[in-house]
Amino acid sequence: MKYLFPLNYGERCILVPIDAALVPLISGALNKFQSEYIWNTSVDYELGYYAFAELQANLVNNCLQDLVDSNNRLYRLLDTSLNGTAYSATPATSPPPAAPADPTRPTFTPALPVVPPAISPAVMPMFALRARFERVVNLLDNLATGQQFPAVPAFLSSDALQNNVGLREKLTEMQGVVNAGWFGIGGQEATLADVVTALRLGSAEDKTKVLTALDAIIGASSSATIFNTVRELFTESADLGLEGAQFVVLLVATMSQIVSNTFVGQQLDRIIRSLDGGGFIPPGDSVLEALRGDDQADAERNAASLLAELRELLKP
């Protein structure tokens, strides 16, 4: 009987667990496939010869060298990522006879350890994930608690973590105190409510200031007094950085308009008083009285008619 070499050879592989003690027997049983007489053609023979030689070679590869190699690659990947171990590969180009060359299997340096080495993150290369994580933890620890850490030369950012104040203490410092006494002694820690109150116009202190200023404006005897009052209020508000400064600006604009209107009204009063004496009942000694006397002007008694009569009288 002649054998045809299968056309689908190499498409897929099956792992067959074989007890090591049976390997010599199984390998021996495969010997017949090295004979040219069992194959249908010379092509079948050559392909069959190679295929069964490879199969026999794999019988002692401890369940396939490819799997072992891939496991080693995974180890090196993890070792490089976690510990920063740098591996190098040297192609096996001129091996000794006892270790024949296989260009697909270079020599890796360093060799894989049986037990992962205990390396401190402090001395790991900067790209090691463990070292990076250690650095991040140290940064947070330094920020939160003020715990200090020495410089790590392997890192690009190798500065020592020298902050010695915890986050709580820092926030407390930023919080500040209100109602402190002389030299900042005493007082109470500021709360958010204190901050909001200080920024709002509606605070009691600002309210008092505004009301006082308004009273001063109402009772002012001159525009200069009003301006001074408003200017003082505005300056004080701006210096304190209060939100109420905006209101004060509006107040100033409004008051300025009022003052301006008042000035215009006084000028109109002067003109009216000059024309007819002012008031609902015209007084004497006005421009109108000087022109027409006490009699009321009418259709015949007026300046235009008088001028027309004069023109007639003056005609030659």
Place this chain on the structure above:
Amino acid sequence: MAHAPAALVIIAYRDASDSIGYTRLWLATGSVDVARAAVATRIGVLGALSGCAVTGYSITWSTHLSDVPAPGPQLVSTAGIFIWQTATADAYAVTYIPGINATMLDATDPAGLAINTQKLEVINYIAVLRDGAFVNPFEYDITALENAFVQFEP
């Protein structure tokens, strides 16, 4: 060591039932190329007498040791199989050493199965097979050892 007087030529004939018959002839001592050429030019004449098909022939020079030692303790069936790489990818060669000496085996896992390639005798054997003189059945030069272990039935 003594040489046989002539090279043995075996010509194979096959009939319709796939039965094989052989002709044995002996060539005068000469080089491999001379022997090949001698058979190639005469195979047609030899085959013309038979009603079977000539399927091939082999040329063998036999060499016998003149001082044959006493038989060794190892069984022939406990052989060492050596699988070799050749100059062409995936083109392997397979050789056997009948009755592989137990001292040539590796003591590590799998103990007693793999052949110890650090043994001097094995190193020398590998060097000889790789020195360019030997090829696989398809004439690809043996270049490196892929694997070696014990098997039964050499």
